[in-house]
Amino acid sequence: MSMGRRRKTHRHLPQRVYIHHGSYRYQPKYGSKVTLARVGDYGGMLRALAALLSDRPPLTSMAKVFDRYELEVLPKKAESTQKDHARMLNNLRRSFGAMDPRHLRQPHAAQYRDKRGQKAPTAANRELEILSHVCTMAVEWGAMDLHPLQGLRRIERPPRTRYVTDHEYLFVHGLASPMVRCVLDLALLTGLRRGDIFRLERRNQSDAGIEIRTSKTGAALLFEWTPALRNVVKNALRLPPQVRAFIVCNRKGQPFTKNGFDSVWARLMQKATDPKREKQIERFQFRDLRRKSASDEVDEIVAQQRLGHASVAITNRVYRVKPKKVRPLR
Structure with missing residues (x-):
């Protein structure tokens, strides 16, 4: 071409x-x-x-x-x-x-x-x-004899450490529309990536919980029902339109698109950080909620399993960013 x-x-x-x-x-x-x-x-x-x-x-x-x-x-x-x-x-x-x-x-x-x-x-x-x-x-495909990039050094970038506090989460939650509140709650409770939340359908539900195979790693996860998770799903499904396949959706009953939700999120962050407001917060990214879900979990193994990681090391290194409590000498 x-x-x-x-x-x-x-x-x-x-x-x-x-x-x-x-x-x-x-x-x-x-x-x-x-x-x-x-x-x-x-x-x-x-x-x-x-x-x-x-x-x-x-x-x-x-x-x-x-x-x-x-x-x-x-x-x-x-x-x-x-x-x-x-x-x-x-x-x-x-x-x-x-x-x-x-x-x-x-x-x-x-x-x-x-x-x-x-x-x-x-x-x-x-x-x-x-x-x-x-x-x-x-x-x-035979277009190259040897791989020319093996061993090429990448630019070193420290892992993102932004932690969303409970106050910041609740502040943004209060500004969001009812459907976006459900998206926020699902992100916090499950630690799922945004695209996987948008793919959740009614048929993913069973008596045991909500099952999904994540799009990035292919990990099969079953989120067991808790009172909080049941409540979020019920709240989402009560919202219009009633006839739809997806648990969270746009006004037409279709899953949020990346660009569509980017616009929603940008407007929400603009509200939350507006200097004209009596109270504001520091801007954060939607993906930071995945880090909050891992960081707020007491058990590191549970956090690893929730995020679908193969080892607890990546969970601790990148996603669990709260300071560790240590006891002073005296």
Whole structure:
């Protein structure tokens, strides 16, 4: 696919794919437009595009490697992850797209890391992770002889330590809409990531509790019923619209989208930090509630299991941030 000029909108879409009257459409360099899928079915769009382009060209440039990765690897990931990774691939395309895959060397990636990391160190690390996986696939596809990024140093970033106090939580809770309050409560009680909360459906419930397989790690979790959890789910399901599949949802009964909830959260934080208010709090991120859920738990093993971690070490190092109580000598 041609590199083309940079998009002004919908930058997460593959090259030559556009939105037209509620559908994803592919515009080949020569020939007629092809409708791929309805807007919202991002994975279906990628699969249809992969089938359309099944006669793969030789991988003579990194741009073509990125294209194949986007068509064959991204559809296997969660939809929110697909869009995030598609945006990162577009950033990588601009720097590496014209390069022959066999000419990519570690100093090229290190130079990208240092330049990108000056303003966005976290994004630089994430994009290098994607580039590394692209190279892994390129070796499998025969586009590279050896993986050029093995051993490449990442930018060291200390773990985030923001702890949301009970006062801050209750303050924001009081400003939120009834449905968003339920989202907050589910985040605190379960420690689930935002996307997994949005995927919870009525059918996930049983007499034993709420069962879900997390999207990031695939961990199967069963949250046993407690009075607090039952109450939150009942409160959510009482809210309109009554006929819906999802436990928490937007006004149309559909799961919150990433962009939609980002807007809701931004407005909520703006209210909570408004200097015109008599009382304000320090801004925090929704994902900080996962850290609060782990930190407020007395038993570290329970915290580990709730967050679906393979070991308690990562739970303690990244998510349990309250100071440890120690006894003085006298």
